[in-house]
Amino acid sequence: MIARASLFVWITAWMVAAFVWAPLVPVLGETTRVLYFHIPAAWVTVLALAWSMGHSALYLKRRSMEHDHQAAAAAEIGILFCVAATVSGSLWAKAMWGAYWNWDPRETSIFFMMLIYAAYLALRSAIDQEERRARLSAVYSAIAFVSVPFLMFVVPRIYYSLHPDPIINPRGKVDMDPRIRIVFLAMLVGFTGLFFWLQSLRVRVARIEHRRGEP
Amino acid sequence: MPSNGSSSGAAVWAILRKECRSEWRTRYGLNAALLFAITTLTSVSFAVGRLTDRTDMLSALLWVVLLFAALASLSHAFVREVEGHTLTLLRLVASPTAIALGKLLFNLLFLAVIEAVTVPLYLALMGAPPPRWGAFLALLGLGSLALACATTLVGAVISQTRGRGALFAGVSLPLLLPILAASVSGTRAQWLGGAIGPEARLLAAYAAALLAVSLVLYDHVWED
Numbered sequence: 155m156i157a158r159a160s161l162f163v164w165i166t167a168w169m170v171a172a173f174v175w176a177p178l179v180p181v182l183g184e185t186t187r188v189l190y191f192h193i194p195a196a197w198v199t200v201l202a203l204a205w206s207m208g209h210s211a212l213y214l215k216r217r218s219m220e221h222d223h224q225a226a227a228a229a230e231i232g233i234l235f236c237v238a239a240t241v242s243g244s245l246w247a248k249a250m251w252g253a254y255w256n257w258d259p260r261e262t263s264i265f266f267m268m269l270i271y272a273a274y275l276a277l278r279s280a281i282d283q284e285e286r287r288a289r290l291s292a293v294y295s296a297i298a299f300v301s302v303p304f305l306m307f308v309v310p311r312i313y314y315s316l317h318p319d320p321i322i323n324p325r326g327k328v329d330m331d332p333r334i335r336i337v338f339l340a341m342l343v344g345f346t347g348l349f350f351w352l353q354s355l356r357v358r359v360a361r362i363e364h365r366r367g368e369p
Numbered sequence: 370m371p372s373n374g375s376s377s378g379a380a381v382w383a384i385l386r387k388e389c390r391s392e393w394r395t396r397y398g399l400n401a402a403l404l405f406a407i408t409t410l411t412s413v414s415f416a417v418g419r420l421t422d423r424t425d426m427l428s429a430l431l432w433v434v435l436l437f438a439a440l441a442s443l444s445h446a447f448v449r450e451v452e453g454h455t456l457t458l459l460r461l462v463a464s465p466t467a468i469a470l471g472k473l474l475f476n477l478l479f480l481a482v483i484e485a486v487t488v489p490l491y492l493a494l495m496g497a498p499p500p501r502w503g504a505f506l507a508l509l510g511l512g513s514l515a516l517a518c519a520t521t522l523v524g525a526v527i528s529q530t531r532g533r534g535a536l537f538a539g540v541s542l543p544l545l546l547p548i549l550a551a552s553v554s555g556t557r558a559q560w561l562g563g564a565i566g567p568e569a570r571l572l573a574a575y576a577a578a579l580l581a582v583s584l585v586l587y588d589h590v591w592e593d
Contacts, residue, residue, distance in 0.1 A: 214589050266543055273540040280530040290526050293586050297522055297544060300578050304547040304571070 161351060165344040168337055176337045188246045190337055194345035195239035199267055201349060202232030203302075206274070210295035213288055219364055222288035225295065226278060227356035231349060233271040240264050266305045270298045284364075380463040384471025388446065389478070398449070399482065402442035406487045409437045410494065419496035427497050428556035432512070432549055434491060438483050440545075443520035444537040446472040447528035456528075460591060469525060469587040473580075476517040476524075484509060497560075504559040511572040512552040518579040519544040525590045547575055 172190040179186045206228035213221035243261065244254045255261060277294050281287035392398055413430050420426050450456040459468055488509065492500070523541045527533050555568030 214586075266546060269543040269546075273543055276536060277526070277530065277540055280536050282531070286529065289589060289592065290529060293526055293589050294523075294540065296586055297519075297579070297582060300575075300582050301544045301547055304575050304578075305543075307571075 158351065161344065161347045164340070165348065168340040168344060172337050172341070176333045177331050179331075179334070182250070185246055185249050186334070188242055189334070190341045192239055192242040192246060193338070194341045195235045195242060196264065197342060198235040198345050198349045199232055199239050199264065201346065202228045202235060202353075203267060203270070205353075206232060207295045207299045210292035211299075213292045214296070219284070219288060220361075222292070223357045223360035223364065224353075225292065227353055227360060229271055229274050230356060231352050233268065233275065235345075235349070236264065236268045236271060240268065263306055266302075270302070274298070377464065377467050380467035381470045381474070384459075384463060384468055385474045385478075388472060388475035391449075392475075392479075398442060398445045399479070402438055402445075402479070402483055403486055405441040406434065406438035406483050407490070409434045410487060410491055414491075414494040417495075419494075421496040421498065424498070424560035425557055427495055428553050428560060430495070431488070431491055431556060432552045434487060435480075435484065435512070436516070436545060436549055438487065439480060439516045439520055440538045440541060442479065442483070443476050443517065444524035444527055444533065446476055446521065447524045448533050451528045451533075456591075465587045465591050466584055469521065469583065469590075472525075473517055473521045473583075476521050477513065480513045480517055484513065500556075501559050501562075504565045505556070507569055508552060508555045508559060508565060508572070511569055511576065512548060512555075515548045515572050515576040515579065516545065518576050518583060519548065522579065522583045522586065525587065529590075544579070548572065551575070 168190070172187050176186075176190075178184065182189075206225045209221040209225040209228065212218075213225060240261075243264070247256070247258070247261070248254045251258075274291060274294060278287055278291050281290060413434060417426070417430070420430075447456075450459060463471075491497070520541055523537065523544065527537045527540060530536060551568045551571045555565045555572070558568065559565050
């Protein structure tokens with residue numbers, strides 16, 4: 155209860171700070187503020203995918219349904235944040251680059267993540283038997299894990315990116331206004347907390363469903 | 370007789386021969402896949418006409434045609450066993466890895482046959498400039514190997530689900546996109562006279578990674 159309330163206060167406070175306290179970056183102008191929502195959402199997308207894949211590997215090793223609940227829940231929450239990151243990035247791209255979508259490497263890699271999540275969830279929905287569903291979706295997760303580094307490596311080699319990395323790169327951190335950095339890091343912490351809270355809710359529901367013998 | 374280390378090569382060979390023989394008896398899969406590949410090729414050729422000087426378009430469309438053909442046909446090897454209720458018997462005879470490797474080799478052979486028909490037709494119909502054959506065939510071979518590795522593994526998973534056909538394309542796609550991207554850019558480089566080394570290495574590395582993961586995972590695909 156206290157944790158939930160403080161998470162709410164934390165995110166709300168920094169959201170207000172993002173609008174009234176943190177300054178704007180010259181080139182980005184008003185669109186600077188997407189930084190505090192878009193990047194944390196993208197970070198949670200990656201975190202959730204890694205979480206899901208890690209628990210899939212653990213499932214194959216230990217065969218405990220708990221790991222399957224964790225993997226499935228992380229995939230469901232991951233796709234939610236993936237959509238949030240994609241939409242916010244796309245709106246930003248319209249404002250800065252003039253088009254919602256142009257297959258920039260970052261757009262491509264987040265699209266691949268979305269495909270992997272969607273395929274994982276589609277696969278789950280197509281298998282009735284619980285143990286088989288857990289096993290086969292864990293196998294798929296492990297295969298997808300092979301493709302992720304290749305996607306991250308192939309795509310940037312073939313296309314060239316306009317994504318404003320320097321703002322968050324270690325090199326660029328020198329230029330980053332300390333207030334921007336504080337709000338950004340605080341939102342990163344807030345979004346991570348939000349992920350683990352949602353994750354615990356979803357896993358608890360999955361445990362109850364499992365005990366009651368529902369799908 | 371379950372196979373052990375010494376007889377697994379023989380088991381893989383036996384599975385490959387069995388696949389070829391049962392395919393040859395009906396030729397159902399081959400006919401369907403060839404028809405599908407030629408239909409895709411016809412619609413592409415009809416829609417864009419001859420592209421003599423657009424090597425970027427030529428390399429992209431070539432791999433889209435091959436990808437479609439692979440997606441339409443390569444889950445067949447496992448789905449056939451499940452639909453014919455023969456998988457359990459097959460598993461009594463050979464280990465999961467031997468079955469999977471046999472089917473992988475069969476799928477590779479299958480792709481080679483499809484490509485032997487589709488690729489010359491494609492080059493002729495689209496009015497493509499003559500490729501550099503060494504580089505072109507190397508890319509085709511490596512791309513097919515990677516395609517076969519990915520689709521065989523996904524085919525094994527998908528054969529145990531409901532709605533197999535529809536799911537196969539969607540679930541394979543995240544795994545096939547790196548292959549598509551590297552093959553297309555390699556084929557384009559080949560036509561433009563550039564080096565294909567990076568793309569060829571990438572395809573080989575991806576195929577090797579998929580194969581290595583497959584060997585670990587096939588034991589988990591069938592357990593019940």
